[in-house]
Amino acid sequence: MIDLAIIGGGPAGLSAGLYATRGGIKNVVLFEKGMPGGQITGSSEIENYPGVKDIVSGMEFMEPWQEQCFRFGLTHKMAEVSKISKKDDVFYIHQADGSVDEAKAVIFAAGGRPKRSGVKGEDEYWGKGVSTCATCDGFFYKNKEVVVLGGGDTALEEAVYLSRICSKVYLVHRRDTFRAAPSTIEHVKQNDKIEIITPAVVEEIKGDASGVNAIVIKKTQSGEILTLNVLGIFIFVGYDVNTGILKQDDDSMLCECDAYNSIKVDLSMKTNIPGLFAAGDVRINAPKQVVCAAGDGATAALQAIAYLEHK
Ligand SMILES: Cc1cc2nc3c(=O)[nH]c(=O)nc-3n(C[C@H](O)[C@H](O)[C@H](O)COP(=O)(O)OP(=O)(O)OC[C@H]3O[C@@H](n4cnc5c(N)ncnc54)[C@H](O)[C@@H]3O)c2cc1C
The missing domain is CATH 3.50.50.60 (FAD/NAD(P)-binding domain)
Incomplete structure (x- = not known):
């Protein structure tokens, strides 16, 4: 069984992976459907991450994050998660190819996407104005x-x-x-x-x-x-949070969410379900910034370590 499953490999998931592996959790698996990096890899420039004084593309910016995490033992499973459920203290990570992994704890960091307006020229000049x-x-x-x-x-x-x-x-x-x-x-x-x-x-x-x-x-x-x-x-025509995979067979959500399906967490990124933490753009009141997502990921990992130790 996986000790800690992290869903989503954006800034929140990668930072959670770094803190969890460096914090001594042995079997930490990052479920990311594509290459890790998250939304920011679609941006042509980022200049507001503290300590990074040069303006770099989102892709260049995120490259060392994964390298750093994998050095400490984080495993990347390139898989699309289709549902997460929990029974008798075990989380089940259902994947699009039909496989299911079991985990003791989960950090949910699947992010989201700003909605597009569909205006002519929007796609062509996305990130260029x-x-x-x-x-x-x-x-x-x-x-x-x-x-x-x-x-x-x-x-x-x-x-x-x-x-x-x-x-x-x-x-x-x-x-x-x-x-x-x-x-x-x-x-x-x-x-x-x-x-x-x-x-x-x-x-x-x-x-x-x-x-x-x-x-x-x-x-x-x-x-x-x-x-x-x-x-x-x-x-600004809306924002989709990627929380659909928390939906259960009876249409309820695995954990408490607000009216926009953003996950309700406390200041330590705990949801109302023991062992389930949420970090980054998926959580309520997320400032939707890389630095904040990274901070959330670290906070969630520290809490997950405490949860697993207690168990
Ligand atoms: C064009 C653009 C420019 C931006 N510019 C800046 C900026 O200059 N500065 C700044 O601070 N912020 C910027 N942001 C915002 C920033 O990118 C986000 O706040 C940040 O990436 C959120 O991180 P996250 O880890 O919560 O989620 P995300 O970055 O969204 O990462 C979530 C990851 O989860 C994966 N995932 C989702 N669903 C599944 C699934 N079912 N199974 C497996 N994997 C899944 C996705 O593939 C993704 O990699 C920008 C965003 C965009 C779109």
């Missing part, structure tokens, strides 16, 4: 104009964040009302660096080899077309 994270990429647009697409809490909060860095933020939303907390809406309306364009849709993201250079917007009531010559667009 199209971003889903103001904290990650806002600084690249210091004193420049940007567009924010979306009408929920995240879109509005990120628009306010960007207004502190950028010279102007155009907030585009398809309805003329927002689905955000009234105080956040008020905050946006009173911010003179944010121009609200509603009801409107982004028709196309245009650019060239250097990245985005224009956003074409259609005002849906008048049909008027606006072309904004900006270098960046931030898209």
